[in-house]
Amino acid sequence: MVFHKRLDYGYSGYQVPPMPRVPSSARGKRSARRKAEEKPMCAFDMLATVAGELLSERENGLLLHKDGGTSIPAITKGVIKKENISHETPFKAEVFDQGSCNESALGSEKQVRYDPKECSLSPRTTGKDAREPVLSCKISEFGTPKKIRKEECSPALKVTCKSEDGIKTPFQGERRMFDNVVSGTGPEIFEDLMDVDAKPLALVSSASSVKVPIPRNPTFAKCSKGITVDGDDDENSSGCTNPRINTSKTFRPQCPSDHRIRKLFASKFWKVAPNDGELSNTEMKAIYRNRKLCYTREKTERCSFKRRKLFERRSISASNLDIYDEGVSPKLGCIKMEASDKHANLNAANGASSSTSGQKSSYESRDYHVKLNIKSFKVPELVIEIPENATVGSLKRTVMEAVTAILGSGLCVGVFHQGKKVRDDNKTLLQAGISHNDKVENLGFTLEPSYTLTPPSLLCPEDPNSIISSDTTEQLKIRIPDTPTTLELPAASDVTPKAPETLSSNCPESDHDSVPSPTDASSVDKTAYSKALLPVPSMNDALAVPVPSVNVDALAMVPLRKSRRTEQVQRRIRRPFSVSEVEALVQAVEKLGTGRWRDVKLRAFDNAKHRTYVDLKDKWKTLVHTARISPQQRRGEPVPQELLDRVLSAHAYWSSQQTKLQAKPLAEACLLA
């Protein structure tokens, strides 16, 4: 499966192609922004982009931890209640930059007290007692309030945070790291990046487990800013707000503390799939324990929505994900980065040179196309209890629901028992030989692409009017391994540039809801999906492909209670439009005009089954509204101003057309009269 990514506007570091149809005046307003956009993409951008796409969950499934919110999912029992935490005993904490931290405060250490108003609890992911909650709080004792990462509930813990090397933010540290990897240049590259990251994102945790098989030079060590909690080992203290550059540890998931995800989990794990009668009386628990992501969502972070996408969509990490520069350590890498002439030319054409200040790095001189080879994706730890008389199918679904709650639902789950694949969904676990005294190692799960029937038609036909052309747009190509991604075992994958004819793609995601998902993905000709091409916008939803008998929407519609289900139809799941979708919509409306939503749908969203023409109309409505309000008032994933400009102009144009059309008959009537 090859995914085509047109890197979107915004702070990806990509060259942004000339924007057609945009008045020069409008461009002038964005000059500052464009300046930033002219930075070449660094590896981190790429990873963020890739991961952001790959890790996207539907409906922003995993949301940010809300400050101050009590975040004890109902499924966790016996957690320490935050009221029980001593308010008296202070603990030490250090300022850790979340993007708004001033440098002077960075690294400072203070005794702080637990403030129930500013703290929240979330279940703890790791450690001996996984249910021990993790306290995260905002401490306002450092001058301006600072978001503080994870704290242990037990007070009197000293929390330290390294701040070295002038690196203000973990993000920058990571970024430098990746730049080093890509370009092989030294720290000086960072100088340029610093100012770019004036408003950095706080989180890099999704990349925290990225292995970087390059020499661990001091620079890297210094980049590693994290929190260590006294009396706790490294494992237990990483995660949360504090991104770490963890070059050896395995991925640690974050905690979806948001109420929505709690709801999601509550609904999904406490109740039973409606079609699964044998489970209806049983207790089914899946405690999703992982780390809290004390991510401060700041308006100023809009500049980097690509990365934010990644961070917001964390929760599953492209762990076992190696990155290397061809010239550095080709043998080690699993992600291969290479450049394309296209980008290089573009760079030259724009007279833009790398921000590495004249350093002729390999990064500059090569083409910028990127090859990725992602070994595997690690899924956050899930704890699932299921009765022995449950069916294998229900087991799969249970796991799937847990996983899809994190991943999106583009994968289905395969079950292995003692190395053998369990294919019969109707067998009970016992019948399949899975019993309670089975060793954990005997059971394995795989993630398998469930878009096995993805037809080539998913590819959008080349649109001559598309502003996205191979000439002007950098694209990231990802090929999903033919081998199903395994939960435990890295799946080999190879990556090749996509075929030229697929270069241009502006197709919004397909939903695949209608694609009947085979019970056993492996029984289907793998070439069917391995050869299928999807535009990258599909990534989100390509991952949101139905699982056996539970498709995305069905999943979303599983009611909390049966009675309720019969009472009222569940509201459709909210699926925010991606920038790519917005772009497709804008393009279609530019062409077709408003008022022809069915045509717009057919033209640009034919494969996106979950987008009705009403949705498109509504989206256009909100787009127009968004374009009219100030950027500060906007919410959600930022829509590039360029698109909003186009929205306004298209809206104005078609409105005038409409009035003309209305006026014309009138005028003619008058003339006739």
Added chain:
DNA sequence: GTTAGGG
């Protein structure tokens, strides 16, 4: 079934 608009 589509479109438009309020919620």
Added chain:
DNA sequence: CCCTAAC
């Protein structure tokens, strides 16, 4: 995203 009216 839902609902409804209007066509």
